[in-house]
Amino acid sequence: xxxxxxxxxxxxxxxxxxxxxxxxxxxxxxxxxxxxxxxxxxxxxxxxxxxxxxxxxxxxxxxxxxxxxxxxxxxxxxxxxxxxxxxxxxxxxxxxxxxxxxxxxxxxxxxxxxxxxxxxxxxxxxxxxxxxxxxxxxxxxxxxxxxxxxxxxxxxxxxxxxxxxxxxxxxxxxxxxxxxxxxxxxxxxxxxxxxxxxxxxxxxxxxxxxxxxxxxxxxxxxxxxxxxxxxxxxxxxxxxxxxxxxxxxxxxxxxxxxxxxxxxxxxxxxxxxxxxxxxxxxxxxxxxxxxxxxxxxxxxxxxxxxxxxxxxxxxxxxxxxxxxxxxxxxxxxxxxxxxxxxxxxxxxxxxxxxxxxxxxxxxxxxxxxxxxxxxxxxxxxxxxxxxxxxxxxxxxxxxxxxxxxxxxxxxxxxxxxxxxxxxxxxxxxxxxxxxxxxxxxxxxxxxxxxxxxxxxxxxxxxxxxxxxxxxxxxxxxxxxxxxxxxxxxxxxxxxxxxxxxxxxxxxxxxxxxxxxxxxxxxxxxxxxxxxxxxxxxxxxxxxxxx
Numbered sequence: 051x052x053x054x055x056x057x058x059x060x061x062x063x064x065x066x067x068x069x070x071x072x073x074x075x076x077x078x079x080x081x082x083x084x085x086x087x088x089x090x091x092x093x094x095x096x097x098x099x100x101x102x103x104x105x106x107x108x109x110x111x112x113x114x115x116x117x118x119x120x121x122x123x124x125x126x127x128x129x130x131x132x133x134x135x136x137x138x139x140x141x142x143x144x145x146x147x148x149x150x151x152x153x154x155x156x157x158x159x160x161x162x163x164x165x166x167x168x169x170x171x172x173x174x175x176x177x178x179x180x181x182x183x184x185x186x187x188x189x190x191x192x193x194x195x196x197x198x199x200x201x202x203x204x205x206x207x208x209x210x211x212x213x214x215x216x217x218x219x220x221x222x223x224x225x226x227x228x229x230x231x232x233x234x235x236x237x238x239x240x241x242x243x244x245x246x247x248x249x250x251x252x253x254x255x256x257x258x259x260x261x262x263x264x265x266x267x268x269x270x271x272x273x274x275x276x277x278x279x280x281x282x283x284x285x286x287x288x289x290x291x292x293x294x295x296x297x298x299x300x301x302x303x304x305x306x307x308x309x310x311x312x313x314x315x316x317x318x319x320x321x322x323x324x325x326x327x328x329x330x331x332x333x334x335x336x337x338x339x340x341x342x343x344x345x346x347x348x349x350x351x352x353x354x355x356x357x358x359x360x361x362x363x364x365x366x367x368x369x370x371x372x373x374x375x376x377x378x379x380x381x382x383x384x385x386x387x388x389x390x391x392x393x394x395x396x397x398x399x400x401x402x403x404x405x406x407x408x409x410x411x412x413x414x415x416x417x418x419x420x421x422x423x424x425x426x427x428x429x430x431x432x433x434x435x436x437x438x439x440x441x442x443x444x445x446x447x448x449x450x451x452x453x454x455x456x457x458x459x460x461x462x463x464x465x466x467x468x469x470x471x472x473x474x475x476x477x478x479x480x481x482x483x484x485x486x487x488x489x490x491x492x493x494x495x496x497x498x499x500x501x502x503x504x505x506x507x508x509x510x511x512x513x514x515x516x517x518x519x520x521x522x523x524x525x526x527x528x529x530x531x532x533x534x535x536x537x538x539x540x541x542x543x544x545x546x547x548x549x550x551x552x553x554x555x556x557x558x559x560x561x562x563x564x565x566x567x568x569x570x571x572x573x574x575x576x577x578x579x580x581x582x583x584x585x586x587x588x589x590x591x592x593x594x595x596x
Contacts, residue, residue, distance in 0.1 A: 056233045057083040058451040065093035067416030067436035068240030069189040074444025091190040094254040098182030099297035103173040103430035104139045110171040112137040122168045123424020124559040128594045142437040151188035174430045211268040215410030217457040235451040236411040243417040248392035249491030252295035260539040261418035265399040272579040274397035276550035282332035284391025286350035293391035298429040301325040308352040309344040330426040330560045333390040337500045350389035396423040405443025425559025480525035483537040503565040
């Protein structure tokens with residue numbers, strides 16, 4: 051008999067957004083179960099080096115933050131969500147401070163802020179260059195204090211829902227493969243991004259994108275899936291660190307991008323903003339320099355922060371200094387070698403101002419959700435918006451579950467899912483999931499990357515269909531069951547991303563098509579993805595304005 055846990059809300063994912071939603075929901079009186087693939091207190095949020103954007107002090111204002119975000123997203127953002135985010139964010143900073151998060155301050159005690167890419171005033175509030183880690187420490191401490199039930203090392207295989215809404219979650223313990231069925235009234239998806247679809251990424255190994263596919267499978271609408279952010283600065287070597295994030299804070303503190311000929315090349319592409327242009331613009335400039343033969347031996351360019359000096363380097367970017375020092379590079383004396391790296395999914399599950407999706411009882415927050423960033427995300431907006439909408443979702447989901455009863459369900463659904471997994475682990479012969487992932491990473495990087503066109507996108511779509519057939523023949527054991535299941539979802543997600551990239555016949559933000567190199571006003575619309583009898587259906591809708 052499979053163990054059944056009855057609760058009000060299941061939160062899937064325990065990064066910054068998942069923990070913040072849990073805090074609010076528990077304070078509202080809801081019963082929770084928080085499920086995470088990672089140990090308690092660990093999540094991709096920890097890897098965030100930069101800060102949170104917030105209009106916490108003059109000359110920054112919520113209205114300026116709003117305008118910067120809309121312009122930075124190339125006008126595809128949900129304007130209503132952005133307005134809520136930018137105007138509520140200052141209060142969320144004080145929440146974090148109350149949890150023990152220590153942000154950088156000036157000698158007079160006021161917050162120290164700096165201006166990141168495409169910011170018209172200083173918005174970025176940091177804790178050194180380890181903001182994500184500091185945030186996670188504070189949030190985890192608060193969750194622990196509230197005694198929120200936490201299920202570490204659990205992997206979700208299926209969310210159960212029908213026209214009336216969600217009613218269950220099936221998961222298993224990664225350590226012993228024992229399954230658990232969570233009988234619930236609501237589910238908050240906070241499962242993070244999908245960096246592992248690309249061969250070069252700043253993301254943690256756990257960011258495999260199944261959250262998007264869960265949503266698609268139960269009928270939730272996805273949006274903006276063609277927009278993949280490539281952070282301009284990831285480590286170019288050694289191979290084991292390729293793609294590892296080098297924070298935007300470096301470029302915000304006198305960092306200059308230099309090609310192999312010694313030229314500060316951003317003046318050719320963005321002479322006004324230079325290194326602090328949008329991430330999409332900087333990544334594309336680096337890509338062009340490398341393609342035209344002005345790259346470094348490891349396929350990147352140089353990032354020079356020597357002007358900052360050792361004292362200020364250790365003060366503002368100590369983690370970056372230590373990261374390069376480990377491999378024999380003293381960035382106070384030598385230039386860093388960097389390359390663009392897949393960093394963030396702008397697209398995701400559509401949600402409204404209370405985190406609600408089109409499926410009753412199903413909520414989406416953090417990177418797995420969408421609406422804030424449009425075609426390009428400003429650095430510092432991800433950690434921040436997760437706090438605003440996590441709080442709102444914690445409130446709305448708690449109110450929702452207080453008004454309904456648990457749905458009845460048939461034991462057959464549990465037996466069927468158990469049989470599916472049992473049958474998988476009996477498949478001792480077949481292709482390794484590692485082989486599928488390696489091929490997937492190359493397809494996505496080479497054909498659905500920084501620069502795209504119709505021919506390569508159609509080729510990628512064909513490649514993915516072949517890969518899906520190959521993936522169906524993957525072998526599995528109890529030890530590899532989780533990565534095999536993740537890989538199934540990864541190839542399905544790739545199919546969705548490519549379908550949207552083919553539909554958008556213009557260049558906007560992070561979606562650059564060499565066959566349609568200009569932005570088209572007619573495409574100031576969002577591409578919505580729906581599951582229609584298992585098939586991908588794309589719908590184009592006008593962007594939501596204020």
